[in-house]
Amino acid sequence: MRRRSPPIEIMEKGAAKNQLSRICLLASLSAFFWLLLLYFHFVVLGGSTDDDSSQLHTISVGSDSMNTYPVTALPSNSQLTPIHRPSNAQPTPVSQPSNAQSMPVVSTRPRPKNFPFMKALRTVENKSDPCGGEFTTNAGLGPPLENVEGVFSDTGWYATNQFTADVIFSNRMKQYECLTRDSSLAAAIFVPFYAGFDIARYLWGCNTTMRDSASLALVDWLEKRPEWSIMGGKDHFLVAGRITWDFRRLSDEDSDWGNKLLFLPAAKNMSMLVVESSPWNANDFGIPYPTYFHPAKDADVFTWQDRMRKLERKWLFSFAGAPRPGNPKSIRGQIIDQCKKSEVCKLLECDFGESKCHSPSSIMNMFQSSLFCLQPQGDSYTRRSAFDSILAGCIPVFFHPGSAYTQYTWHLPKNYSKYSVFIPEDDIRKRNVSIEHRLSQISPEQVKIMREEVISLIPRLIYADPRSKLETLKDAFDVAVQAIIDKVTKLRKDMVEGHTDDDFIEELSWKYALLEEGQYIGTHEWDPFFSKPKGGNAESNSSSAEAAKNSWKSELRAHS
Numbered sequence: 001m002r003r004r005s006p007p008i009e010i011m012e013k014g015a016a017k018n019q020l021s022r023i024c025l026l027a028s029l030s031a032f033f034w035l036l037l038l039y040f041h042f043v044v045l046g047g048s049t050d051d052d053s054s055q056l057h058t059i060s061v062g063s064d065s066m067n068t069y070p071v072t073a074l075p076s077n078s079q080l081t082p083i084h085r086p087s088n089a090q091p092t093p094v095s096q097p098s099n100a101q102s103m104p105v106v107s108t109r110p111r112p113k114n115f116p117f118m119k120a121l122r123t124v125e126n127k128s129d130p131c132g133g134e135f136t137t138n139a140g141l142g143p144p145l146e147n148v149e150g151v152f153s154d155t156g157w158y159a160t161n162q163f164t165a166d167v168i169f170s171n172r173m174k175q176y177e178c179l180t181r182d183s184s185l186a187a188a189i190f191v192p193f194y195a196g197f198d199i200a201r202y203l204w205g206c207n208t209t210m211r212d213s214a215s216l217a218l219v220d221w222l223e224k225r226p227e228w229s230i231m232g233g234k235d236h237f238l239v240a241g242r243i244t245w246d247f248r249r250l251s252d253e254d255s256d257w258g259n260k261l262l263f264l265p266a267a268k269n270m271s272m273l274v275v276e277s278s279p280w281n282a283n284d285f286g287i288p289y290p291t292y293f294h295p296a297k298d299a300d301v302f303t304w305q306d307r308m309r310k311l312e313r314k315w316l317f318s319f320a321g322a323p324r325p326g327n328p329k330s331i332r333g334q335i336i337d338q339c340k341k342s343e344v345c346k347l348l349e350c351d352f353g354e355s356k357c358h359s360p361s362s363i364m365n366m367f368q369s370s371l372f373c374l375q376p377q378g379d380s381y382t383r384r385s386a387f388d389s390i391l392a393g394c395i396p397v398f399f400h401p402g403s404a405y406t407q408y409t410w411h412l413p414k415n416y417s418k419y420s421v422f423i424p425e426d427d428i429r430k431r432n433v434s435i436e437h438r439l440s441q442i443s444p445e446q447v448k449i450m451r452e453e454v455i456s457l458i459p460r461l462i463y464a465d466p467r468s469k470l471e472t473l474k475d476a477f478d479v480a481v482q483a484i485i486d487k488v489t490k491l492r493k494d495m496v497e498g499h500t501d502d503d504f505i506e507e508l509s510w511k512y513a514l515l516e517e518g519q520y521i522g523t524h525e526w527d528p529f530f531s532k533p534k535g536g537n538a539e540s541n542s543s544s545a546e547a548a549k550n551s552w553k554s555e556l557r558a559h560s
Helices: 019-045 118-125 163-173 195-200 209-223 226-231 297-310 333-339 360-368 385-391 425-429 435-440 444-461 477-499 506-512 541-555
Strands: 056-060 070-072 234-237 273-274 284-286 315-321 347-351 370-375 395-398
Touching: 163 195, 163 234, 163 477, 195 209, 195 234, 226 477, 273 477, 297 444, 315 333, 315 360, 315 435, 333 347, 333 425, 333 435, 347 360, 360 370, 360 385, 370 385, 370 435, 385 395, 385 444, 385 477, 444 477
Parallel strands: 234 273, 273 284, 315 347, 315 370, 370 395
Antiparallel strands: 056 070
């Protein structure tokens, strides 16, 4: 559009030049400008030696992600804003404003080196990955614990996660001296499947199809193998370092907890080792929770036992834990109240934030200073704390038989009064029995005998370092493997002799392990603890999902 002439009375001569001349001049200037721009782009920028700035560096999101996202190097003065993308999110296109001009950006930042461990570093930072971080280092034992306060030994102590028995057991099995590739010679068949780690990935926010996928694939694979057909899987066993309720989903509703591994027909024939078993089912067996102590040789155990015998214990009893205000059946509130009012009780109150309950040294120091350690039910029947207290030479006090006596029958004596004190929950809940008074009635001589029994149990309740082997002592792994071999051997002998156990009542399976030779199933003093409501699921089984959810929240090392 032509501009109007300004309102000036006198105009210079030559203002009315030929229009064609102006157009030619503008065309020449335009051509010169574009030539200059193309020269700058292809010669100046094209000859730059900083070629790395135009490279795309791919970063895998998540430890096992199948997707990679290209990330370009930024100028050195740029600020990085971390963005956590959900795994199902789609890339969001970012458009420039319509009036923005494209400007080339030259980066002087060197290209980051691609070390072989970069994927591992990203896994550590992925908080949603239960297998990430250091909890499975050192053959499943976790990072070493420093003996800063003198509570531990100088070696053999690790920050072991309570749910890593899968890895520890599998690594110990690799060192087992009686392995064979000939299944016809095998006393039992170990299935190296990390059932606990599998379900831990999908406990939250995943449907039942996802939660059951690996279990169904495992069973399908096992049933096609020739070893399976010999006994239908009854000579097979696997380890799941979690509580049984994580594998006993009662329905296919997504709102129900866990998977249904232990309810699969094939899995019912196998033996599954868990840190808490079901009193009413026969295909799972309790093994100890891992503690912090994993000795490499017998001498480490003997030295520790001697040290526990000589300790001065200034507290009559102690408790580490949190109340359960949402559970009307819990007696933890009363226990905490009694401990607070007593001058001979040491209390560590736990919560889900920072607390000394998350400190192995604080826990072990308290247990080492106490004669008795209270072990009420946790979010389910059992607690890792029971094994930590025994490791410290502290006599455990149980309030429910399902917390130890019917659980760890391979590892603990049937005569529970030799190593523990039993105070029924109703004595606290309904009768307001004084724990201090009950414990103070036990004579010092009897306390010494019981403590010696507790200390003698230490070797069979701990897991030795999988990278070594104890010389003469049998640890929790050895005890469990021998129990499985004995179980399979008995089944085979029964098959050969044509014996069947048609009278076996699975819902009373907790009673069978308590029987002495020649005894038969009958009424038991603990029947009220394991009774089932008419037409319903077992008492704890019906509420196990909520208990399992709660235990997940304090999973790492809390003694709550």
